[in-house]
Amino acid sequence: MAKTKNVYVCSQCGYESPKWMGKCLNCNSWNTMTEEVKVPEKAVVFNRAVTISGGGKPQNIKDIKSSQFERFDTGINELNRVIGGGLVKGSLTLISGDPGIGKSTILLQTAKRIADKYGKVLYVSGEESEEQIKMRAERLDCISDNLYILSETSINLIEEHIENMNPVFVIIDSIQTLFKSQITSAPGSVSQVRECTNDLMRIGKTKDIPLFIVAHVTKQGELAGPRVLEHMVDTVLYFEGERTQEFRILRTIKNRFGTTSEIGVFEMRESGLEEILDASSVFLQETSFEQEGSVVIATIEGTRPLLVEIQALVSETKAVMPRRTSVGIDHSRMSLILAVLEKKLKIPFYSSDVYVNVVGGLNLEGTFGDLGLAVALISSAKGRTVKLERPLFVGEVGLTGEVRPISNIERIVNEGQKMGFKNIIMPYKSKEKLGDKFKGVNIIGITTVKEAMGKVF
Structure with missing residues (x-):
């Protein structure tokens, strides 16, 4: 009978080691080595016949028939x-x-x-x-x-x-x-x-x-x-x-x-x-457009445009280290937007607790919601509501305070128009790309965050 032995296997990459290590040598992960009992290969008969195709000789790629998967x-x-x-x-x-x-x-x-x-x-x-x-x-x-x-x-x-x-x-x-x-x-x-x-x-x-x-x-x-x-x-x-x-x-x-x-x-x-099937209407069913710190932003998930509400709460604090809490938005992205607003608009967020939430439990990826997040933060910090009728925000904010264009802008405007939004605030270059395609909605183009605040408030 073959002897068994103990080995340590990394749960992340499967690397095997004869002794325990705090750090995996293959993938550099910490505390992932777990002990397992291993039987030598001669004592194990594996069924390794993994035949995905019918076998046979290698074929030239031009000779292989191409068809849609059933x-x-x-x-x-x-x-x-x-x-x-x-x-x-x-x-x-x-x-x-x-x-x-x-x-x-x-x-x-x-x-x-x-x-x-x-x-x-x-x-x-x-x-x-x-x-x-x-x-x-x-x-x-x-x-x-x-x-x-x-x-x-x-x-x-x-x-x-x-x-x-x-x-x-x-x-x-x-x-x-x-x-x-x-x-x-x-x-x-x-x-x-x-x-x-x-x-x-x-x-x-x-x-x-x-x-x-x-x-x-x-x-x-x-x-x-x-x-x-x-x-x-x-x-x-x-x-x-x-x-x-x-x-x-x-x-x-x-x-x-x-x-x-x-x-x-x-x-x-x-x-x-x-x-x-109509996700935007579900995420926006309780949205109020007259609340400070609340805005609607547009994002793209795969091929689907989604409209969701972002809520921000900025509250003054006496604590030495103010709190920064974000749910549904990347924490580092929120910190970046706060730094841009402090530098370019001179808003003192360093003395305030900041809380950000995406309504509906959705986790936003990408930079589509940067402009809307900036507007929500300023709205809560200043205690002012957006003066436009049913506004929708979309755009990426750069470190110099500029508002950069985003992709799939036509799908976003179509979705906003379908959901009854009257004003869509977007980067100026994205507005130029659209031209005169959309007549039933007011499209406002901006180039910087400072310009956006002047038109919104």
Whole structure:
């Protein structure tokens, strides 16, 4: 019998070391080395037959036939949007998010719709029993004749059931609970997650079965397990939002079959996750245009323009170190805008606490909201409201106080006009680019933050 030995494996990159180290030598991550029991390769027989294509000789790229991937309609428009138009046959999709955010809910709803339309669907759960899943399915009205439930954690047995059943769609909930009998480490370890994902990829590619894999997250909100997991799969989806709030954002982090940074918007109800097709109207339904410190900004998420409300509160403080708190906006971006306003407009934020919030739980990325954030901060600091009728702000603020042009301006103006905004404040170069295309809305072009404050207040 071959001897086993203990090794230390980095949970970020999978680097192995015979002894523990505080810092991984491969990826330079701290405190990521975990102990595992390793059996020598001679004692383990791996099923390494990962044949994605039919095998054979290398082909010239000009001789390979090009065709559009065949996709399954999930029955949920917002999910179709984020994965690029539907489920591609043989694709491997990873979905993650905080506990209780709705991962299992949306997968059960997807399983029901695909089962009704295409055929047998297998839902494999390593965390819940069949009875628990049946109770959730009854509550969500997701009962189907072609939906099969399996409570199992052995990847070898799961592969046997897939061979016998031949489903059109498989869901694994979750990858951290699966184990392979040839590997001695515990389920959820780097070796187990890597090998189980490798087996699932082989099953999906050889049988043309789309697979959805649920993955846990760490306390820091990052994907649990080795970093190689994200590289192995075709698509990575992430659920954002607070469990106490009703809105959920499904964001695409990686997609080999479509665009990235696309989002889908859902609302959590008793009947499950309901998709929201007109997201801007939902985020703006409680917006008041006569409150100081409150403005509406435009941003682009993937291909979708979104209008959201930014609220700022500036309050004088006697503390030596004033507080800076931002929710939904990058903290360093807020600090940059504050520094520009202090330098160019001589507003003393150094003696005030500053709080910024994006209404609806959305996390803004990019620089589309810089101008709106600056206006909200000045409005709260001076106690003055914006004098324009139903204003919409969009533009990037530079370190010299200039307002720089942004992309996709036509989509933003179309969305603002559809939502009933009368005045759109944007960079002057963006206004020049539009020309005379839009007649029903007043477009105000500006070049600096100082000029914007003069026209707004």
